[in-house]
Amino acid sequence: MKGTPVRPRALVYGDVDLNLIDGSAIWAQGMVQALARAGCAxxxxxxxxxxTGRLVDPLRALPEVTVRSPHAEGLIDHEGGMPPKLAAAILARVDAENPFDLIVVRGRRLAGKLSAGPMAGRLWTYLTDVPQSAAEFDGASKGELxxxxxxxxxxLCQTEELRGFLESAVPATAGKSVLFPPVVVLPDGMKTRQEGTPDGRALKLVYTGKFAPRWNTYEMTSLPRLLAMRGVDAELHMVGDKIHDDPKDPAFATRMRTALEGGQGVVWHGGHPRAEAMRLTAACDVGLSWRDREMDASLELSTKVLECGTxxxxxxLNRTPMHERLFGTDYPLFAATEADVLDALTLIxxxxxxxxxxxxxxxxxxAGFTLDAAAGRLRACLAQTFPEPSATVLAAAAEHERTAARVRASGEGGLAALDGALSGAAADVAASPDGPRRLRVGVAGHDLKFFSRLLDYLRSRPDMDVRVDHWAALKVHDEERSQELADWADVIVCEWCGPNAIWFAQRKRPGQRLVVRLHRFELYARWPKHLDIDAVDEVVCVSPHYADLTREITGWPAAKVTTVPNWVDDHQLDRPKLAGAEHHLGMIGIAPSRKRLDLALDVLEELRRDDPRFTLFIKTKLPWEYWWIWQKEEERAHYEQVFRRIRRSPLLSGGVVFDSYGRDVASWLRRIGFVLSTSDDESFHLAPAEGMASGAVPVLLGWPGADTIYDDRWIHAGTSAMxxxxxxxxxLGRWEHDRLLAADQVRAAYGLDEVCRQWTDLLAASPAAAAKTT
Known part of the structure; x- marks a missing residue:
């Protein structure tokens, strides 16, 4: 199919100079290698x-990798690098020759330039140079990001810490952020450090990379001299040729070079190809990544640290939460000061x-930062972004074309006209320069938030052509645009069984399929009574219980009411838990009162009688933020009582934390070990499923239909049982086992891939039955 190559074509550009060996240059090399191994050209x-070709030459040697130099091609008339504005123009020119499927870029300013251009929608942006604290995040930064x-x-985010921070600071990043840590690739034939300790000889220290003030590279040059004063014979090997010019310290470059050239025990190797730099590292005993304390808050992870480990x-290196998670809190080489460094080196x-x-x-x-691991992460992203075309979907599209031709011919009269129309439709499909005809899917509704990821998926399918009729409000829409969709689509999906479903049912063409997704909200409203169910092919409910209720309340034919569950973005939610999560309970949303926060407080009080470490975290809008809830006297009375109880109960004091509502649910769930569902009733209740996908254990009361969605082992008779x-x-130490079991269950039943598969099958159903509908 045209536009869907066997190997996705990736364009890579980093605002980095590959003549210099530093972390950003190593990123470019690793990204190209990982993409190629993941199946990209x-x-x-x-x-x-x-x-110098020390970083570029190994890439030129790879199959399916093309290296382009705008300078060598005469696209740039000067010898310097490319500022972001020029780089954006050059990349647009390269892309215009034969548009790429994905554009991987590193550099915030460059990404900002590209975001307003023709590459928007295809960018895979690697974010590092962003504010890394709330104090640095001003309005302009948030707007740009x-x-x-x-x-x-x-x-693409280098660490979980960076991903979580961005999602809380810039909600638009939630749902798109993917973990892509540094890639460590050992050159072929590279030997690692020989086992054993440096007994009977000088302790060899090594640093590779740029020389800059905050990297403490000047201070490192004093270590051999200071260690000698402690009776430890040592030498420092420094590899690199990039000495930073610091406007705040104009003398730094001169001071640094002098120390490199004449420092006691210092051996300066200068710049080298990466393979040689790694060989020099492997010949030493201890790597140095000790940095200024200002960098302890960094949300980035040093590639050099991982290379040394490999x-x-x-x-x-410095003791930070990120480093403690990787190396353990008792790692013996954490250091904050020069004295700490000397103590650690003396000890080992x-x-x-x-x-x-x-x-x-x-x-x-x-071990988790290998090229294979990086390629695996990218392969999963590519599979989601570029799904394979389905023969079933293409067959359905062709059948819709034949059906439409049959309907047209029946109005024009005669079997000859019918035969001619059918053969003509078949010829049109076969001869199309764009390949097989795609299935035309229209989606109509006023609020698509519950359909968003499904819509993204359908749009990404090469065998579907998707258009959206976004209604301005429940009853407000552009009739001309809606009619265009009705005339064009093979299948129409009405999100919500409201006025949109009624409107399209009245205008449905013979042979066209109409699918209506019904939520709890509409089931008890008036619209289902006015819907021409004969014009509807399938009504989709999110749980078996609500499918049964729909059949019971509406009297619609049982065969027309089906169940396709809510989706859970298990890929986004699967993140490592933070320390102490097993003592943290979570609730997402406490309004209206039927969510029963009061029952969750009952559970918490019982737990805190024996163990005050148990804490309830609540991510929610507060009830007075919903005008339609707060205007009801009984709702206000409920919450006044609940908040009074939290304030006055000795057991609840300090045990309830309210977190602001937002899209950063995946990051928030990292601290949660149990997700509670204490509602009086729910159609599905997504929060426990999201918790399960994050690795939390679901704990539910038995609201009607809960047992049709969740395993009985997670459902309890009352708050004491919970x-x-x-x-x-x-x-009993079962939390780890139970949370992994819960994650497996939700992935199999409600994972995004599984629900997308069910929707694909639903939309690709035969239009033959629909053709009989008039």
């Missing part, structure tokens, strides 16, 4: 003219067991 565009997020198909070289220089422990921790930390189940799960 990759074109790398260079920012600077090639002065929001525009970048809106224009990006995927946002090579079996332990690293001295004289203690083989501590040295061996540090090597083991570094190797284990680096509290007992939580306490027992934690005290």
């Amino acid at each position: 990759v074109t790398l565009v260079l920012k600077a003219p090639v002065r 929001r525009r970048i997020a809106d224009a990006s198909r995927v946002l 090579l079996g070289v332990p690293v001295v 220089g004289k203690n083989p067991d501590v040295f061996a422990l540090a090597v083991e921790r570094c190797r284990a930390a680096a 509290a007992d189940a939580i306490s027992t799960t934690v005290s």
Whole structure:
């Protein structure tokens, strides 16, 4: 099919100079290699003219990789690099030659330029140079990142910490952010550090990368001299040729070069190809990644640290939450000050067991950052972004074309006209220069938030052509635009069984299929009574219980009411839990009162009688933020009583935390070990399913229909039983087992891939029955 190559074509550009060996240059090399291994045909565009091939030459040698130098091609008439505005223009020119399927870019300013251009929608933006604290995030930064997020198909984040921070600061990034950590690739034949400790010789320290003030590279040059004063013989090997010019410290470059050239025990190797730099590292004993304390808040992870770990070289680095998660809180080479560094190096220089422990921790930390792991992450993203065409969908589209031709011919009269129309339709499909005719899917509704990810998926399918008729309000729409959709579509999906469903049912063409998705809200409203059910092919409910209620309340034919569950974005929600999560309960949404926050407080009180570590986190809008709830006297009375109880109960004091409503649910769920559902009734209740996908254990009351959606093991008879189940799960050490079981269950039943598959099958159903509908 045209526009759907076997290998997606990827364009890669980083605002980095591949003549210099630093983390950003290594990123470009690793990204190209990972994309190629994931199945892409990759074109790398260079920012600077090639002065050394030490990073570029290995990429040129890879099959399916093309390296383009705008300078060598005469696209740029100067020898310097490309500022973002020029880079955006050059990339647009390269893309225009034969548009790429995805454009991977690194550099916030560049991404900002591209977000307003023709590449919007195809950007896979790698975000690093962003404000990394709330204090730095001003309105302009948020606005720029929001525009970048809106224009990006995927946002690649180096760490979970960065991803979570961005999602809370810029809601538009939620749902698009994908974890893509640094990639560590050992050159072919590279030998790792020999086992054993540096007994009987000088302790060899190593640093590779740029030389800059906050990287403490000048301070490192004093370490051999200071260690000698402690009786530890040491030498420092420094690899790199990029010395930073610091406007705040104009003398730094001169001071740094002097130390490199003449420092006691310092061996400066200068710049080298990456393979040689790694060989030099493997020949040493300890890597240095000790940085200024200002960088402790960084949300980025050093590639050099991981390279050292892969090579079996332990690293001295700052103690941060991110590093503690990777290396363990008792890692022996954490250091904050020069004295800490000297203490750590003295310790391992004289203690083989501590040295061996540090090597083991570094190797284990680096194991998850291999090229294969990176390619696997990208392969999963590519599979979601570029699904394979389905023969079933294409067959349905062709049948719709034949049906439409049959209907047209029947109005024109005669079997000859019918035969001619059918053969003509078949010929048109076969001869189309764009390949097989795609299935035309129209989606109509006033609020598509519950259909958003499904819509993204349908739009990404190469065998479907999707158009949206977005109604301005429940009853307000552009009739001309709606009629155009009705005339064009093979299948129309009405999201909500409201005035939109009634309108399209009245105008449905013979042979056209009409699918209506019904929610709890409409079931008890007046619209289903006015819907011509004979014109509807299928009514979709999100749970078996509500499908049964729909049949019972409406009297519609049972065969027309089907169940396709709500989707759970298990890929986005699957993130590592934070320490202490097993003592954290969670609720998402507490309004209206039938959500029964009061019952959740009953559970919490019982738990805190024995263990005050249990805490209830509530992510929600507050009830007075919903005017239609707060205007009801009984609702206000309920919440006044609940909040008074929280304030006055000794057991609840300090045990209830309200978090602001927002799209950063996946990040928020990292701290949650149990998700509660205490409602009087629900159509599906997505919160427990989202919790399960995040690795939390669901704990539900038996509201009507709960057992048709969730396993009986998670459903309890009352609040005491809920509290007992939580306490027992934690005290007997079953939390880890139960949360993995819950995640497997929700992925199989409600995972995004599974629900998308069900919707694909639904939309590709034969139009033959619909052709009989007039």
